[in-house]
Amino acid sequence: NAGVTQTPKFRILKIGQSMTLQCAQDMNHNYMYWYRQDPGMGLKLIYYSVGAGITDKGEVPNGYNVSRSTTEDFPLRLELAAPSQTSVYFCASSPNLGGAEAFFGQGTRLTVV
Amino acid sequence: AQKITQTQPGMFVQEKEAVTLDCTYDTSDQSYGLFWYKQPSSGEMIFLIYQGSYDEQNATEGRYSLNFQKARKSANLVISASQLGDSAMYFCAMGPNQGAQKLVFGQGTRLTINP
Numbered sequence: 605n606a607g608v609t610q611t612p613k614f615r616i617l618k619i620g621q622s623m624t625l626q627c628a629q630d631m632n633h634n635y636m637y638w639y640r641q642d643p644g645m646g647l648k649l650i651y652y653s654v655g656a657g658i659t660d661k662g663e664v665p666n667g668y669n670v671s672r673s674t675t676e677d678f679p680l681r682l683e684l685a686a687p688s689q690t691s692v693y694f695c696a697s698s699p700n701l702g703g704a705e706a707f708f709g710q711g712t713r714l715t716v717v
Numbered sequence: 718a719q720k721i722t723q724t725q726p727g728m729f730v731q732e733k734e735a736v737t738l739d740c741t742y743d744t745s746d747q748s749y750g751l752f753w754y755k756q757p758s759s760g761e762m763i764f765l766i767y768q769g770s771y772d773e774q775n776a777t778e779g780r781y782s783l784n785f786q787k788a789r790k791s792a793n794l795v796i797s798a799s800q801l802g803d804s805a806m807y808f809c810a811m812g813p814n815q816g817a818q819k820l821v822f823g824q825g826t827r828l829t830i831n832p
Contacts, residue, residue, distance in 0.1 A: 646822030
């Protein structure tokens with residue numbers, strides 16, 4: 605069981621560069637999420653999706669874009685990287701059940717220099 | 718807006734003792750869910766336990782139990798018979814009782830178990 609798979613695990617970007625963080629899940633979950641975790645802090649929701657073709661903003665969406673063309677994949681795009689986007693990024697998914705837990709990927713550690 | 722507060726930045730406990738990690742929350746919603754996640758030093762997020770706002774009994778999962786006091790808006794995690802492997806960051810989170818689990822997390826408590 606792969607669960608939620610994120611790539612890459614680590615990345616260093618220069619200011620102004622762009623990149624896409626990949627996320628794939630094999631559990632056929634409707635809901636998928638992107639969170640960021642700054643040092644010493646809890647996770648904050650960036651974007652989420654309730655199904656293919658449907659996405660919505662979370663608490664901290666500025667500087668990011670997402671798309672959901674399939675149930676399995678939910679990539680996160682950074683267009684113009686800034687030092688404030690240095691963080692650990694977690695992708696997660698959950699089924700359409702009341703109170704169901706979210707399953708998290710291993711995280712992507714991104715540093716913008 | 719929902720808010721989670723964890724007031725203990727760090728906790729130190731002797732192995733085999735029980736430990737309580739505090740969590741208070743604020744919401745105007747009548748229906749909500751409360752979650753606890755564990756984050757070891759390796760960084761992954763591990764689900765521990767869930768409590769729905771309408772659940773009358775406190776949730777339990779093995780050595781983990783959730784002390785839910787709705788009137789006080791608290792959802793403390795109790796770990797019985799702590800083990801060295803329990804050393805980690807612990808996050809309390811809140812979300813809806815159904816649908817997309819758009820979670821709001823607290824800042825976390827770092828638990829260290831001493832041998």
